[in-house]
Amino acid sequence: MLIVQKFGGSSVADAQKMMRVAGIIADTKRAGNDVVVVLSAQGDTTDDLLDKAAEINPNASKRELDMLLTTGEQISIALCAMALETMDVPAVSLTGWQVGMRTSSDFGNARIKTMDTARIRDELDAGKVVIVAGFQGVNKNDEITTLGRGGSDTTAVAIAARLHADLCQIYTDVEGVYTADPRIVPQARKLDEITYDEMLELASMGAQVLHNRSVEMAKRYNVNMEVLSSYVRKSGTIVREVVKKMEETKVSGVAKDEKIARIALVGLNDVPGVAFKVFRVLAKEKINVDIILQSIGRGDTKDISFTVSKSDMDRAVTALEAAKDTIGFDHITVSDKVAKISVVGAGMINSPGVAVQMFEALYNAHVNIHMISTSEIKISVLIDSAQADVAMRAVHEAFFGE
Amino acid sequence: MLIVQKFGGSSVADAQKMMRVAGIIADTKRAGNDVVVVLSAQGDTTDDLLDKAAEINPNASKRELDMLLTTGEQISIALCAMALETMDVPAVSLTGWQVGMRTSSDFGNARIKTMDTARIRDELDAGKVVIVAGFQGVNKNDEITTLGRGGSDTTAVAIAARLHADLCQIYTDVEGVYTADPRIVPQARKLDEITYDEMLELASMGAQVLHNRSVEMAKRYNVNMEVLSSYVRKSGTIVREVVKKMEETKVSGVAKDEKIARIALVGLNDVPGVAFKVFRVLAKEKINVDIILQSIGRGDTKDISFTVSKSDMDRAVTALEAAKDTIGFDHITVSDKVAKISVVGAGMINSPGVAVQMFEALYNAHVNIHMISTSEIKISVLIDSAQADVAMRAVHEAFFGE
Numbered sequence: 001m002l003i004v005q006k007f008g009g010s011s012v013a014d015a016q017k018m019m020r021v022a023g024i025i026a027d028t029k030r031a032g033n034d035v036v037v038v039l040s041a042q043g044d045t046t047d048d049l050l051d052k053a054a055e056i057n058p059n060a061s062k063r064e065l066d067m068l069l070t071t072g073e074q075i076s077i078a079l080c081a082m083a084l085e086t087m088d089v090p091a092v093s094l095t096g097w098q099v100g101m102r103t104s105s106d107f108g109n110a111r112i113k114t115m116d117t118a119r120i121r122d123e124l125d126a127g128k129v130v131i132v133a134g135f136q137g138v139n140k141n142d143e144i145t146t147l148g149r150g151g152s153d154t155t156a157v158a159i160a161a162r163l164h165a166d167l168c169q170i171y172t173d174v175e176g177v178y179t180a181d182p183r184i185v186p187q188a189r190k191l192d193e194i195t196y197d198e199m200l201e202l203a204s205m206g207a208q209v210l211h212n213r214s215v216e217m218a219k220r221y222n223v224n225m226e227v228l229s230s231y232v233r234k235s236g237t238i239v240r241e242v243v244k245k246m247e248e249t250k251v252s253g254v255a256k257d258e259k260i261a262r263i264a265l266v267g268l269n270d271v272p273g274v275a276f277k278v279f280r281v282l283a284k285e286k287i288n289v290d291i292i293l294q295s296i297g298r299g300d301t302k303d304i305s306f307t308v309s310k311s312d313m314d315r316a317v318t319a320l321e322a323a324k325d326t327i328g329f330d331h332i333t334v335s336d337k338v339a340k341i342s343v344v345g346a347g348m349i350n351s352p353g354v355a356v357q358m359f360e361a362l363y364n365a366h367v368n369i370h371m372i373s374t375s376e377i378k379i380s381v382l383i384d385s386a387q388a389d390v391a392m393r394a395v396h397e398a399f400f401g402e
Numbered sequence: 403m404l405i406v407q408k409f410g411g412s413s414v415a416d417a418q419k420m421m422r423v424a425g426i427i428a429d430t431k432r433a434g435n436d437v438v439v440v441l442s443a444q445g446d447t448t449d450d451l452l453d454k455a456a457e458i459n460p461n462a463s464k465r466e467l468d469m470l471l472t473t474g475e476q477i478s479i480a481l482c483a484m485a486l487e488t489m490d491v492p493a494v495s496l497t498g499w500q501v502g503m504r505t506s507s508d509f510g511n512a513r514i515k516t517m518d519t520a521r522i523r524d525e526l527d528a529g530k531v532v533i534v535a536g537f538q539g540v541n542k543n544d545e546i547t548t549l550g551r552g553g554s555d556t557t558a559v560a561i562a563a564r565l566h567a568d569l570c571q572i573y574t575d576v577e578g579v580y581t582a583d584p585r586i587v588p589q590a591r592k593l594d595e596i597t598y599d600e601m602l603e604l605a606s607m608g609a610q611v612l613h614n615r616s617v618e619m620a621k622r623y624n625v626n627m628e629v630l631s632s633y634v635r636k637s638g639t640i641v642r643e644v645v646k647k648m649e650e651t652k653v654s655g656v657a658k659d660e661k662i663a664r665i666a667l668v669g670l671n672d673v674p675g676v677a678f679k680v681f682r683v684l685a686k687e688k689i690n691v692d693i694i695l696q697s698i699g700r701g702d703t704k705d706i707s708f709t710v711s712k713s714d715m716d717r718a719v720t721a722l723e724a725a726k727d728t729i730g731f732d733h734i735t736v737s738d739k740v741a742k743i744s745v746v747g748a749g750m751i752n753s754p755g756v757a758v759q760m761f762e763a764l765y766n767a768h769v770n771i772h773m774i775s776t777s778e779i780k781i782s783v784l785i786d787s788a789q790a791d792v793a794m795r796a797v798h799e800a801f802f803g804e
Contacts, residue, residue, distance in 0.1 A: 015457040055417040057484035067495050068480035071473035078470035082459035093469050098544055142500055
């Protein structure tokens with residue numbers, strides 16, 4: 001098999017952890033597989049480099065920040081190759097430009113455009129483990145770029161896609177994808193398999209196991225991913241297009257997102273185009289809006305509520321206040337004491353009962369629902385954040401209880 | 403003017419020092435010059451990286467060590483570009499491969515083979531200060547290499563040569579080249595100018611201001627170098643082919659080297675080929691020999707004494723003992739309590755009096771001479787290391803005293 005293995009920064013944070021990671025790689029290689037490894041920067045390296053930059057220039061150009069930050073992954077790959085050398089496993093480390101990882105020119109947030117495979121293929125054919133620096137590439141002018149958040153996962157999936165790898169393993173500090181966060185719901189179970197779409201919904205719900213970007217790419221190129229732990233030697237959760245389910249579970253997981261805020265515009269004129277005016281203001285500010293709820297008009301006014309990321313709340317309010325005359329509303333109310341609880345499952349498309357089951361569980365737990373949003377494979381409700389953990393456990397029990 | 407400025411690791415060790423260096427660069431640029439900057443890794447960065455490697459693999463491959471170590475210079479150049487951004491000086495940092503610095507494949511000690519100038523020229527034409535990572539390059543297979551000791555100086559001279567720069571400034575923590583080490587000889591004077599050959603002799607004598615490799619390249623391509631301090635804004639010492647001397651001084655400087663050891667083979671057979679046998683053994687071990695002295699045969703035996711670098715002493719003795727039967731000698735004596743004092747000066751070629759003047763000064767200071775070696779522009783003597791400083795001051799006084 002050809003296997004791509006990605007290890008995050010915490011998995012390679014020090015010499016001891018690097019040796020453990022090298023042990024996993026060595027075992028995979030010795031089992032007869034071809035292995036390509038993708039690494040992030042060690043532990044706090046990236047933050048340390050950012051501190052160095054901030055000390056000199058808090059507004060450093062993104063071009064030079066990328067030049068600086070990409071050294072972090074380069075350090076990791078060299079050390080990993082050295083670790084494999086001690087185990088007599090032939091290995092070679094390669095930077096983003098050495099593997100021909102071509103990206104757009106958006107420094108700090110570049111997109112992968114193409115990738116050469118010749119160099120990696122040659123090294124694999126020579127019997128070596130190939131260790132690639134994640135998160136980085138070069139644009140068409142040979143400028144060094146970084147891929148932004150989730151970049152190393154994306155590097156791994158891109159390589160797996162181009163090499164038609166049999167599996168892309170993403171090693172993390174959890175054992176896989178769970179039906180809910182085990183720190184909140186002790187009864188949470190690890191899933192053996194999950195579909196790309198379910199994973200995407202869970203990731204965007206705050207279950208930060210995989211970044212959406214890498215899952216989207218895996219879905220597009222049909223790359224089988226596995227999420228597993230670098231601390232225990234156990235199989236994890238496979239992410240793929242179609243999942244064979246032993247029992248026809250409708251729901252794959254329950255997720256919570258507390259990094260959101262609710263904004264309500266009260267007393268809007270009940271005339272055509274008012275929603276357009278509201279969300280145009282937010283779009284201009286590049287603020288993403290999640291759940292939207294519009295009240296039925298009472299007389300000549302209505303209300304619009306919506307959720308935004310907590311970090312965007314103040315900017316959203318400022319922008320809306322500035323456009324108050326254009327939009328036409330009475331006042332704004334804001335709350336950041338809210339949480340979103342979601343159930344995700346590809347099986348719920350044909351099961352209208354899932355929503356009812358969820359609402360019943362929340363009712364039994366005395367949880368009040370402020371807003372509701374649904375998609376084909378997801379139902380989300382907005383509730384008070386104080387009730388978030390109670391709500392999660394109640395919903396999880398409803399779907400996964402004995 | 404087109405000026406190449408090289409700053410060593412101690413000059414850029416922290417944010418404050420980096421800002422001072424950026425100030426020097428900005429002033430040079432604002433004075434109307436085109437500026438290319440070459441940087442080493444910050445302060446202890448290289449040692450820290452080596453520690454990281456040693457913790458994982460004390461015998462790491464040179465290929466992976468080069469992958470690791472080159473991040474140090476990359477961090478420096480990014481931070482320097484950020485520092486110049488705060489001064490509104492347009493700047494761009496470039497790694498070794500980005501400037502097309504092609505080297506041999508000797509990882510850890512590569513030689514520069516060719517260099518593209520297109521990228522640097524384009525950036526200079528765009529009005530930018532170009533900041534290049536010293537010490538690094540890529541071989542013909544795009545593998546990252548390092549140039550070994552003195553690598554950043556060599557990078558600077560290579561760039562100056564290829565760009566036909568008007569001047570290559572090497573910034574250090576001393577103000578220039580002195581007639582002797584000021585820490586030993588308080589009367590030492592800074593030289594305004596010195597020839598390449600004199601600089602080469604001084605450098606090999608232990609005056610570690612410039613590495614021979616960079617001076618040799620500067621001589622070959624006729625690059626004017628200047629050695630100056632990054633801490634004081636003063637002109638330093640110019641190194642060039644022909645020096646206009648106001649006063650016809652014969653001697654440019656006095657240097658001391660204590661990192662040597664003397665080895666003597668006693669009771670060699672006085673037959674042809676014995677010297678060849680001795681030095682073939684050392685050449686096989688890649689041990690450089692400096693001063694050689696052969697006694698006149700007494701009866702059927704003679705002695706050969708020579709000096710080697712102190713770090714090679716034990717290996718040299720082991721190798722010679724192993725070849726004792728082949729060579730044929732009675733025993734070996736060794737001393738590492740010796741020092742070499744040298745006077746260097748292009749003017750001494752036509753002045754046989756220099757040697758006499760030196761020997762007289764040593765005689766008056768009661769310094770006993772063990773060995774003597776001369777070249778066209780240098781006279782070296784081997785003495786007891788306990789007398790080294792006394793000898794230096796005496797010789798310096800003889801040539802530079804009032």
